[in-house]
Amino acid sequence: MRRISLAALMFVLVAAIGSAAEFNFGADFTAADFERMCRILGDATAFPAMGPAEAAGITGFDVMAVVGGPRVDSGASWWRHGVSGSATGDVLATGRVIARKGLPFGIDVGGQIGQVLGERFWGVDAKAAILDGGTLTPSVAVRGSFSRLSSGPVDFRVAEAQVSLSKGFAVLTPYVGAGARWIQGDAQFGPIVPVSHEVREQKVMAFAGLRLSLLPLRIVAEVRQGSTTAGFVGLGVGL
Numbered sequence: 001m002r003r004i005s006l007a008a009l010m011f012v013l014v015a016a017i018g019s020a021a022e023f024n025f026g027a028d029f030t031a032a033d034f035e036r037m038c039r040i041l042g043d044a045t046a047f048p049a050m051g052p053a054e055a056a057g058i059t060g061f062d063v064m065a066v067v068g069g070p071r072v073d074s075g076a077s078w079w080r081h082g083v084s085g086s087a088t089g090d091v092l093a094t095g096r097v098i099a100r101k102g103l104p105f106g107i108d109v110g111g112q113i114g115q116v117l118g119e120r121f122w123g124v125d126a127k128a129a130i131l132d133g134g135t136l137t138p139s140v141a142v143r144g145s146f147s148r149l150s151s152g153p154v155d156f157r158v159a160e161a162q163v164s165l166s167k168g169f170a171v172l173t174p175y176v177g178a179g180a181r182w183i184q185g186d187a188q189f190g191p192i193v194p195v196s197h198e199v200r201e202q203k204v205m206a207f208a209g210l211r212l213s214l215l216p217l218r219i220v221a222e223v224r225q226g227s228t229t230a231g232f233v234g235l236g237v238g239l
Contacts, residue, residue: 020093021085022118023152025189031197033078038185038199039227040078042158043070044092044116047123047145050220050234051211052166052175054139055129056102062218062238069094069116070230083117091231092116098234106130106141116149121156123147138167143177155186160205171213178206181226203227215239 050066069092072079079087087093096114103109106129113122125145133139141164149156164177182202188194209222220234 020088021083023082023154024084025153025187026081027191028077029081029189030077033082034185034187034189034197035199035201036076036078037082037154038156038183039201040070040072040092041116041149041154041156041185042181042183043224043226043228043230044094045114045121045123045147045149045156046158046160046181046205046224046226047098047110047112047125047147048222048224048232049143049162049164049175049177049207049209050098050222050232051100051209052139052168052173053127053129053141053164053177054133054166054168054173055106055127055141056100056108056238058102058104060102060108060239062098062100062236064098064218064220064234064236064238066096066098066112066114066220066232066234067093068230068232070226070228072228096121098236100125100238106132112147117152119149119152119154121147121149121151133167138165140165143179153187153189157184158182162205162207164207173211173213174209175211176206176208178204181205 072092074087094116098112100110108127127143129141131140143162146159159182162177162179166175185199205226207224212219216237222232224230
């Protein structure tokens with residue numbers, strides 16, 4: 001009962017996070033500010049792994065509430081001229097719910113829905129295990145994800161392709177991974193007449209995490225390095 005109560009509390013927290021600040025393009029917001037904003041949005045909305053490389057299996061699933069985000073400087077130009085409100089402890093706080101299901105042939109698929117800067121975003125991912133871990137060998141997987149924020153003044157998309165590996169030790173499973181990230185942002189703003197602006201960028205990213213499994217409860221912590229450092233903590237249930 002206590003485990004279920006903790007999960008319920010985490011989901012309530014997810015619903016409350018992400019609205020402490022919101023988009024608000026001022027007259028002094030520039031194309032350079034928008035470029036920096038898009039990089040941070042990539043860190044905030046990209047679909048985190050929140051789990052090891054090993055396949056969940058046909059009967060496997062998990063549902064998880066996740067909170068966290070990238071570190072931000074609320075004194076930076078892009079924040080002062082493009083955002084109203086304050087950061088939560090120097091973090092662009094996001095809340096999201098992630099659900100995943102195992103399929104045959106070592107494939108897992110998932111989806112996420114979350115909130116950042118007062119706006120909703122969503123995402124999907126798919127992972128394929130290419131090496132099952134053994135007593136001495138790690139599990140290895142390839143993974144792709146896509147996320148989009150399109151309900152506010154910014155139409156933003158981020159996609160990632162990664163390779164990850166993990167090795168379980170009893171109830172603890174550390175994992176690491178790296179790959180490429182592509183971001184694409186579009187918005188209209190300007191001091192007098194709004195002008196269309198776009199950002200297109202590709203970069204390398206990496207992540208590391210640790211999952212604690214106390215069935216059916218799962219607790220995951222993950223650190224991701226993209227344009228800046230982002231941290232996420234998740235609590236959920238699964239098999």
